[in-house]
Amino acid sequence: MISSLAGKRCLVIGAGGFIGGHLCDELALAGAHVSAFGRRPRFPSSRMPDVWFEYDARNVEALRVALAGTDIVFHVLGSADPTASNYNVSNALLETIAIDGTIIDLCIAQQVERLVFVSSGGTVYGPAQYLPIDERHPTNPLSAYGVAKLCVEKILQLQKQLVDMDYIILRVANPYGPRQDPHRGQGVVAKLLYRAMLNEPIDIWGDGSAVRDYIYISDLVRAIVAASTAKLSLERTFNIGSGTGRSVNDIVTAAEMLLVRRVQRHHLSQKSGMVSANVLDCSRAHAMLDWHPTIAWHDGLSQTLAWITGYYGPLEDRSRDEPVA
């Protein structure tokens, strides 16, 4: 059992991403020795890890070196766009399983204390048979990304039985907040706020009624840190979300309130691999990880918009995709 992160050697795989960057900060605050693996972040914080393994996760030798002597591994590798994984299902699966399988094998070989695996509450369940979705809900993903995450979850469960590997799976909702890149496939909140700030039309897939569970990034990384030291018995899979569903239209309306002006909507045809509603029941995490989200929706949006405005400048009525120098 891991009682505290103070002095623990933590490796964050995918440290350059949105979740990874914030997680590195939170781990450092908790007194951990943090190493990072992956590309450098686009939006670095002031608390970047000193040790950075700047390699592709397909590089097995680099992973092996990075993992040596690590106490706790945080796997927060994600995807720019889950729906893109459907263009070549087999390849997407094989690539993910090769990388994640290697990480798991190395964690076992190097006797890591725990692997914290960030899975996807938005994709592993597929179409909701009921709402909110708890961890016992059937898992029928509508994207290769979701199938791959699910498959890795099954490998972890199996390795617990075979070699008593210590893992925890967090099925996280859609994170949003400062330092989320508004130009990538994921991150609808960042993208909408950025476009709204620019006073540009907002692309909406379908009629904008698709409901998602959005979790503020600081709430999410607190959950990940809690997961890394939680005492676990039977249950090792936890939903991490706000527990509240918000439609794309809700985000646009909120953006209009924050900006005090109308936003133009541009409706596109529905994408494949999307479910109509996804809201997570997180009562298991509340009870067993003693974790609760604390940031209210409008506060989270407001802070996100403040960061976007601060970073990209108070731009009006112009179209540019690069930050102000």
Next chain:
Amino acid sequence: MISSLAGKRCLVIGAGGFIGGHLCDELALAGAHVSAFGRRPRFPSSRMPDVWFEYDARNVEALRVALAGTDIVFHVLGSADPTASNYNVSNALLETIAIDGTIIDLCIAQQVERLVFVSSGGTVYGPAQYLPIDERHPTNPLSAYGVAKLCVEKILQLQKQLVDMDYIILRVANPYGPRQDPHRGQGVVAKLLYRAMLNEPIDIWGDGSAVRDYIYISDLVRAIVAASTAKLSLERTFNIGSGTGRSVNDIVTAAEMLLVRRVQRHHLSQKSGMVSANVLDCSRAHAMLDWHPTIAWHDGLSQTLAWITGYYGPLEDRSRDEPVA
């Protein structure tokens, strides 16, 4: 919708195995044009397909050629021993997903009418939370073999959503019957009857109380053929088993009755990756495929023993592993 197999071009992938061989016979009886893919069978029947693609399933080009012009593909590739897959979990998964992913991609590209996928009712569910196990039971496999089968099932479900691929999944119980190789890892019935016939001690993992669902091979291949033409709506996953649990001790007792003598038991320590009980609830297949097993347990065992005795000779008190020339 496929109304009849008469004149249909069927490809059996894994035709050289126990299930594949019997399936080729049954398809030929149903009037299909049968092609075979894979190694040649160890125990050929009198009704072998004329067209035989004798290639490894990792050979993508060979699969592509074999699949060209096929109406219905039967995927009955299995494993000699699911527990062996746990020696290298990642490799076992990657190999299976590479092969099965290719087969699925080719079925889509060549617009095959239906892919009949033989999955594993004995491994995809993992530890039984209730008995008998229906198709809605949680899936937490205890072997990489089971994880791989489950992952392929998820790919099929996904491709139905993405490109309307027509598939059916059969989660089959433990098949037994004539022409099952008594010298391979799978096939406990054949192995036990063979050893009992030789009057040799029988190796039993654990105390022999492990319960499995055994399905006679002719019942199984009738189910596979029914699945190939069944009209399907929402449900595409079906358990195929006898619905009755038998322990290893039950098999030994039955063998003693058939042979009219005592059999020596040799108990070994429990293998990993094994569940204590697995019995399938097949009521969905009864209702929607109009399929019911017809061969009684003792008749099936008796016919299996008759084949073993006929093939290996009426041997007594000697140890030999090769058939009589």
